[in-house]
Structures are given as structure tokens and as C-alpha cells.
Amino acid sequence: MEVTNRYITTKTHIDGAPKESHFGLKTEALALSVEPESNVIIVKNLYVSIDPYQINRMKSQSSSQKSISFAVGIAPGEVIDTHGVAKVVASGNPNFEKDDLGEYSVLKEGTILNKLDLMGFPLTYHVGILGYSGLAAYAGFFEVCKPKKGEKVFVSAASGSVGSMVGQYAKQLGCYVVGCAGTKQKVELLKEKLGFDDAFNYREETDLYFPDGIDIYFDNVGGEMLEAAVDNMNTFGRIAVCGVIAEYTDDGKRVAPDMLNVVYKRTRFQGYLALDYLNVYPDFISTTSDHLRTGNMQALEDITSGVENIPSAFIGLFCGDNIGKKIVKLADE
Amino acid sequence: MEVTNRYITTKTHIDGAPKESHFGLKTEALALSVEPESNVIIVKNLYVSIDPYQINRMKSQSSSQKSISFAVGIAPGEVIDTHGVAKVVASGNPNFEKDDLGEYSVLKEGTILNKLDLMGFPLTYHVGILGYSGLAAYAGFFEVCKPKKGEKVFVSAASGSVGSMVGQYAKQLGCYVVGCAGTKQKVELLKEKLGFDDAFNYREETDLYFPDGIDIYFDNVGGEMLEAAVDNMNTFGRIAVCGVIAEYTDDGKRVAPDMLNVVYKRTRFQGYLALDYLNVYPDFISTTSDHLRTGNMQALEDITSGVENIPSAFIGLFCGDNIGKKIVKLADE
Numbered sequence: 001m002e003v004t005n006r007y008i009t010t011k012t013h014i015d016g017a018p019k020e021s022h023f024g025l026k027t028e029a030l031a032l033s034v035e036p037e038s039n040v041i042i043v044k045n046l047y048v049s050i051d052p053y054q055i056n057r058m059k060s061q062s063s064s065q066k067s068i069s070f071a072v073g074i075a076p077g078e079v080i081d082t083h084g085v086a087k088v089v090a091s092g093n094p095n096f097e098k099d100d101l102g103e104y105s106v107l108k109e110g111t112i113l114n115k116l117d118l119m120g121f122p123l124t125y126h127v128g129i130l131g132y133s134g135l136a137a138y139a140g141f142f143e144v145c146k147p148k149k150g151e152k153v154f155v156s157a158a159s160g161s162v163g164s165m166v167g168q169y170a171k172q173l174g175c176y177v178v179g180c181a182g183t184k185q186k187v188e189l190l191k192e193k194l195g196f197d198d199a200f201n202y203r204e205e206t207d208l209y210f211p212d213g214i215d216i217y218f219d220n221v222g223g224e225m226l227e228a229a230v231d232n233m234n235t236f237g238r239i240a241v242c243g244v245i246a247e248y249t250d251d252g253k254r255v256a257p258d259m260l261n262v263v264y265k266r267t268r269f270q271g272y273l274a275l276d277y278l279n280v281y282p283d284f285i286s287t288t289s290d291h292l293r294t295g296n297m298q299a300l301e302d303i304t305s306g307v308e309n310i311p312s313a314f315i316g317l318f319c320g321d322n323i324g325k326k327i328v329k330l331a332d333e
Numbered sequence: 334m335e336v337t338n339r340y341i342t343t344k345t346h347i348d349g350a351p352k353e354s355h356f357g358l359k360t361e362a363l364a365l366s367v368e369p370e371s372n373v374i375i376v377k378n379l380y381v382s383i384d385p386y387q388i389n390r391m392k393s394q395s396s397s398q399k400s401i402s403f404a405v406g407i408a409p410g411e412v413i414d415t416h417g418v419a420k421v422v423a424s425g426n427p428n429f430e431k432d433d434l435g436e437y438s439v440l441k442e443g444t445i446l447n448k449l450d451l452m453g454f455p456l457t458y459h460v461g462i463l464g465y466s467g468l469a470a471y472a473g474f475f476e477v478c479k480p481k482k483g484e485k486v487f488v489s490a491a492s493g494s495v496g497s498m499v500g501q502y503a504k505q506l507g508c509y510v511v512g513c514a515g516t517k518q519k520v521e522l523l524k525e526k527l528g529f530d531d532a533f534n535y536r537e538e539t540d541l542y543f544p545d546g547i548d549i550y551f552d553n554v555g556g557e558m559l560e561a562a563v564d565n566m567n568t569f570g571r572i573a574v575c576g577v578i579a580e581y582t583d584d585g586k587r588v589a590p591d592m593l594n595v596v597y598k599r600t601r602f603q604g605y606l607a608l609d610y611l612n613v614y615p616d617f618i619s620t621t622s623d624h625l626r627t628g629n630m631q632a633l634e635d636i637t638s639g640v641e642n643i644p645s646a647f648i649g650l651f652c653g654d655n656i657g658k659k660i661v662k663l664a665d666e
Contacts, residue, residue, distance in 0.1 A: 267603075268604070
């Protein structure tokens with residue numbers, strides 16, 4: 001049996017904001033049979049994760065990123081590797097059978113497919129909040145920021161995939177949590193659904209207001225927000241630099257924090273990647289699934305359907321279109 | 334007995350580069366006698382430490398610094414508190430006798446005078462390299478940077494009071510050490526006297542050349558050098574932000590590092606102050622005095638005489654006039 005496989009590629013390198021014209025939909029014929037014991041597994045992709053960092057791989061690469069394997073450039077026309085969940089269609093690998101569900105990351109060296117234990121949660125949770133987005137939030141907050149109960153936590157892009165989790169972890173720990181987001185609707189959601197102590201719309205309110213300062217700034221955006229946070233940090237404050245979305249599509253844009261404040265207030269900045277913290281993955285899964293089951297934490301997901309809508313879903317990340325984890329559904333189970 | 338006490342004050346707040354006209358020499362009459370059991374101690378100041386950070390106290394204060402006790406503003410006309418060594422002239426305190434030597438810091442709340450054990454070293458060592466400058470180097474390198482043998486260490490203002498010690502500690506640990514300084518003479522000194530593996534003149538060579546990258550950047554200057562270092566950091570590199578001299582006299586000047594690099598390379602920045610590390614003071618003293626006695630480390634000092642020369646000594650710090658720890662000698666023992 002042969003099917004038509006459809007996938008998205010980039011047509012050129014993308015050095016500014018991504019546009020529909022940068023992307024193309026390709027098709028190829030794919031045979032759905034494998035030789036026994038060939039180790040080959042054919043999967044049907046069900047859901048894929050849509051992540052802002054991928055834009056950095058689509059750029060004309062800078063020398064600094066070349067050396068980082070998972071940040072390696074995506075050449076125009078090439079298949080774009082990502083993370084998602086899939087169902088086994090045909091397997092020449094004794095560890096997988098037809099209809100097994102798997103969580104996968106396609107890397108240059110090949111595909112890593114792990115059997116998926118749903119643990120009673122929807123498939124989509126395993127793409128985002130129980131996947132790398134969740135791990136980025138958990139590791140960034142607990143391992144990088146080393147939070148203590150009662151500390152003042154500020155989260156930017158707080159209604160995004162990572163920020164929405166960080167704010168909820170912080171609330172569970174007993175922190176005072178303020179988030180910023182780009183619409184009134186998102187601000188309401190943070191306060192009413194996710195239990196943030198306060199939230200504001202950064203497009204309308206330009207002055208940060210932290211009468212008691214910030215102990216922990218969880219930074220997803222960089223830019224002016226990082227500068228403002230630095231000015232409001234308490235002594236011995238910690239900044240987890242998780243993302244710099246303000247700079248992803250504008251190479252010339254730079255953060256210029258007041259380093260004199262950094263010295264006097266002994267501020268710590270730490271860039272990090274979720275993949276560095278696979279050691280806490282079991283803790284992350286058990287803590288998070290407990291909180292989700294008890295209803296202490298909410299999953300915030302934003303799901304679009306159809307491979308052809310991957311470009312618009314991706315582009316939307318840079319306009320703040322998504323609320324929560326952006327996922328594209330490619331097929332029914 | 335009464336003497337004439339001379340001291341330097343600022344005439345105005347200083348918001349840019351300090352100039353001779355900003356300072357004045359004042360005199361006052363001082364009686365050299367104390368009531369028995371009054372606890373009052375009168376000292377003759379012998380040597381004082383001249384430090385760049387004091388300029389931040391002379392500015393029209395920013396709100397962020399107001400809350401930091403040892404960064405509290407110096408009002409024009411006021412006595413400038415500092416660190417130094419002194420000899421007791423008269424004592425109404427049972428713990429001190431005439432001619433005792435003391436190491437002191439004058440703070441707003443009063444004077445802290447500790448009895449000084451010379452340990453066989455010159456008095457000046459206790460003002461700088463065995464004082465706060467040395468502690469800043471020791472704590473910043475060992476405690477903040479957590480160095481490992483063989484790592485690549487870059488030090489800016491490497492011939493300064495702190496940088497010259499950091500580079501030597503790094504060499505003692507077995508690191509590969511590169512320093513930058515602002516004159517050919519300083520560069521030669523780093524390589525020939527202090528044993529740096531390499532050094533360059535940042536005024537002439539604008540491209541950093543680190544074929545194997547930088548694991549640890551010990552930053553005394555901020556500005557463009559910090560940006561360049563960020564671009565050359567290895568993964569999991571550490572940056573100790575000890576000083577930002579490039580910004581002290583130019584409030585508008587800011588560092589704008591590439592935060593995308595910070596994320597991908599998991600760079601850590603840490604602002605710190607020597608005073609936070611008094612817990613390692615005994616280790617610092619024992620390690621450093623051993624290295625000085627065996628000749629493994631060299632003391633780099635730059636001593637001027639006369640209270641009237643304090644302003645020029647201080648101004649010179651911002652022009653790179655000093656080589657090593659800047660000290661002003663006020664009186665003979």
C-alpha cells in the first residue's frame with residue numbers, strides 16, 4: 001500500500017518575521033510496508049509541537065549556533081524535524097507493533113521514538129505540557145531559579161506554553177506571581193483560570209509595578225521587558241533566560257540591562273535549555289500529572305488542524321496569536 | 334595636643350567622569366586625647382584604598398542603589414568613608430593601645446577597626462591584595478565562577494587590582510588565562526611578570542581571538558568587551574560581573590549582549606560583591622599568603638603619597654593610569 005505523504009518545508013532562509021510565502025507544502029509517495037527485522041518503523045504523525053525556537057534554525061546561520069546540534073540549521077527544502085506524537089503504521093522493529101503510540105523527536109541523526117504511556121491524559125498533553133514545553137517550565141523554574149515559598153515571581157509571555165506552566169508551578173509552591181501578556185483576554189485568563197495573583201497587558205501598561213520587587217524573573221521574551229525586570233529585581237534575584245522571542249525575528253534587537261544594577265543587586269542570569277535537565281524528567285512527570293489530576297494546574301492548549309496550517313500556526317507565535325501550547329493536529333488516531 | 338586633620342570631600346555630585354574641580358581639601362582641628370573608658374579611638378590613617386566603585390556613591394543617586402547600605406550616597410562636603418590601615422594614636426577602648434595597627438572601614442554607622450596581623454607582609458598588602466580587592470578576586474573566581482583546571486579564562490582590566498589577582502589564581506589552578514589591558518606596558522607585564530598565557534591591548538586589537546572559546550569571563554569593565562566575550566563563550570560558560578567601569582562614568586552606556594547566544598550556550602551571568610563572601614575570608618587569606626610567600630603570586634601595587642593626591646589617584650582609575658592596586662599613602666608609620 002502506498003500513501004501520499006505531505007510535509008512543510010521552508011523555501012528560503014528566514015531572517016526576519018516569518019511569512020506564509022516563506023513556506024511550501026510538499027508531497028511524496030510513501031510505501032506503508034517494511035521488511036521484517038529491518039528495524040524501520042513507519043508512523044502516522046498525529047500531533048506536532050509548534051515552537052518559536054525553530055525560527056532560529058531557519059535563519060542564515062550564525063557561527064555561534066553551528067556548533068549546537070539541536071539548533072542546527074534547517075536548509076530550505078529540507079524536512080523540518082520537530083517533536084510530536086505518532087501512531088505506528090508498520091514496524092520492522094521488534095519493540096514496536098502496529099498501532100503503538102509513540103512520542104518522537106526527529107533529529108538529524110535519525111528518529112528517536114519512545115513508547116508513550118498516556119497516563120490517562122489526552123495525546124496533546126504529551127506534545128506540550130507533559131513534553132518539552134512542560135520540562136522547560138519545570139526545570140527552568142525549579143532547577144534554574146531555585147524558588148522559595150513566598151518569593152515574588154514575574155513571568156513574561158505568561159499565557160504561552162512555558163509561561164503558563166511556570167506561573168502555575170510558582171503558585172503551587174506558594175509564590176506571589178505576576179504575569180504579562182499581550183491582550184486583555186489573556187490577562188483575564190491568567191488571573192481567573194490560572195490563579196496568577198496579578199497580570200497586566202504589556203502593550204498597554206508600559207511601567208512595571210512591583211512595589212516589593214522581583215525575586216525571580218522567568219524570561220521568555222528578552223527585549224525591553226528584560227531591561228525593566230532588571231531594574232525591579234530584588235537583591236540576589238534570579239533570571240531564567242528561557243527564550244528571547246523579541247530577538248528571534250530581529251537580529252539587530254538587543255537587550256541592554258543596567259549592569260550596575262546587576263552588580264549591586266547580585267543578579268544572576270542563566271540561559272538554559274530543557275534538554276539539559278532530563279535528569280529531572282521523572283520528577284517533572286510525576287509532579288505535573290498529580291497537579292493536573294487534582295485540578296491544581298490547568299492545561300492551556302491551542303490546537304489547529306491540518307498540515308497545511310502549520311505555517312500560519314508557526315507565524316502566529318510571533319504575533320501572540322496563541323493562548324497556551326500551540327499544537328497542530330495532523331490526523332485522527 | 335591638637336593637630337590639623339586634612340581630608341578630601343566632593344564639592345558636587347559627580348555624574349560623569351570625575352575631575353579635579355569636583356574635589357576639595359578640607360582641614361579641621363583635632364584633639365589627640367581621649368577620655369579613659371570613653372571607647373573612642375583616634376587613629377592616624379597610613380594608607381587608603383582607592384576604588385572605582387566609589388564614583389557610584391558620588392552620583393545623584395538612583396533609586397536602586399538607595400537601598401544598599403554600603404553603596405549609600407556620599408553627600409557633597411561630607412567625609413568620604415573608605416577602607417584602609419591606620420595606627421592608634423590615642424585610645425579610650427581597652428582593646429586598643431597607642432601604636433596598635435588596625436585595618437578599618439568607615440561606615441555611616443561608625444568605624445569598624447580590626448586589629449591587624451601583618452603576617453610578615455607590608456602594610457599596603459592589607460589595604461588591597463589581602464583586603465577587599467583580593468577577596469573580590471578570590472570569591473569572584475572560586476565561588477562565583479566555580480573554575481576547573483584547564484578551563485579557558487578571560488579577564489578584563491587584567492592589570493587592575495582585582496583582575497591581576499584573578500589571573501594569577503587562575504594560573505595557580507591550571508587554567509589557560511588571557512587578559513586584556515589598555516597599554517603595551519601592561520600587556521607585557523601580564524605575560525612576563527604575572528604569567529598570563531596571553532594578553533592583548535584592547536585599544537589596539539578590537540577582535541577577540543579565542544580559538545577554543547571562553548569558559549570563564551571575569552568582567553571588570555562591562556561595555557563592548559562583555560558583548561564580545563558573550564559571543565565567544567563556550568557552552569555552560571560563567572561570567573562573574575565584578576565591575577562595570579565602562580558604565581560608571583557614563584550612565585547612558587549599556588551592554589547589549591546577544592541573549593540568543595546566552596540561551597543556546599547556557600551562559601550564566603552573576604553580579605556579586607566581595608562582602609557577600611566573608612565566609613571564605615579565612616581561606617582567601619591562607620591561600621593567598623601562601624602563594625605570596627612562595628612567590629607563586631605577585632603583588633601589583635601602585636602607590637601615591639599625600640592626602641592632596643587622592644583626587645588625582647581616583648581620577649586616574651577611570652583613565653587606566655594605575656597598574657595594580659591603587660593606594661594612597663597618607664603618613665609614615
